[in-house]
Amino acid sequence: ETPRLIVADEPTPGLDARAAARILGHFRELAEEGAGVLFITHDLELALTVADRVAVFYAGETIEEADADDFSDAGRLRHPFTRALWNAMPAHGFRPIPGAQPYPGTVSSGCPFAGQCGKCREECRMAQEIPLEPFEGGMVRCLYPERKVTV
Numbered sequence: 109e110t111p112r113l114i115v116a117d118e119p120t121p122g123l124d125a126r127a128a129a130r131i132l133g134h135f136r137e138l139a140e141e142g143a144g145v146l147f148i149t150h151d152l153e154l155a156l157t158v159a160d161r162v163a164v165f166y167a168g169e170t171i172e173e174a175d176a177d178d179f180s181d182a183g184r185l186r187h188p189f190t191r192a193l194w195n196a197m198p199a200h201g202f203r204p205i206p207g208a209q210p211y212p213g214t215v216s217s218g219c220p221f222a223g224q225c226g227k228c229r230e231e232c233r234m235a236q237e238i239p240l241e242p243f244e245g246g247m248v249r250c251l252y253p254e255r256k257v258t259v
Contacts, residue, residue, distance in 0.1 A: 110141040117148040132158055152179075153197060161246075164190045167220035168212025174246035186243060186253035189221045219250065227252050 116135065120128040135158060139145050149155050155162055156176050163173040164187065171187045178184035182194045195203045207224040218233040219225065225232065232238075232251055240249045 110138060110143050112142075113144045113146065114138060115146045115148070118150070119147070120149070120151075120154065152193060153199070164193065167210045167215060169220060169249065170240060170247075171221070171249045172246065173240075173248075178245065183254075186246070186248040187221075187250045188225045188227050188254070191254065192224075 114135065119131055119135075123131065132154075135145050135147065145158075147155060147158055152162075156179050159176045161173065162176050162179065163170050165171065166189050172185065172190045174185065174190075179194060182191050182200070185191045185194055189205075192203075192205045195201055196205055205224065210220050210223075218235050219228070219238055222228045222232045229252065235251065238249050238251060240247045241253075243253070
């Protein structure tokens with residue numbers, strides 16, 4: 109019987125490329141049989157090879173959730189961190205994200221990315237809560253999300 113949900117937390121580090129490909133193939137087969145697969149990884153490029161949808165976390169908070177296809181073009185991404193993450197991928201210029209990520213739970217108010225964000229305004233630092241807002245095809249937690257969407 110196919111399980112209803114598989115949680116795979118960093119399933120490929122330490123595996124050679126052949127073993128990792130075999131494991132990913134098994135996850136795809138299980139998904140095709142109707143299982144939900146929650147694939148947790150720090151490797152965005154790997155996630156994009158297996159995922160239909162991607163949730164991006166920063167300092168323990170979901171900051172954007174979108175279709176994996178939205179990662180084919182940074183113009184489809186809404187949160188400044190998600191765009192910076194896309195630009196940090198080797199295929200997109202390998203531009204490092206300046207600064208350090210705060211530890212989860214240490215930011216008492218405002219956006220946890222505020223200290224590194226070029227779009228940051230005072231309200232980004234002071235907001236008691238920044239809700240996860242829907243947009244076409246996903247959700248974003250940002251007071252000033254990118255509006256430009258390329259198709």
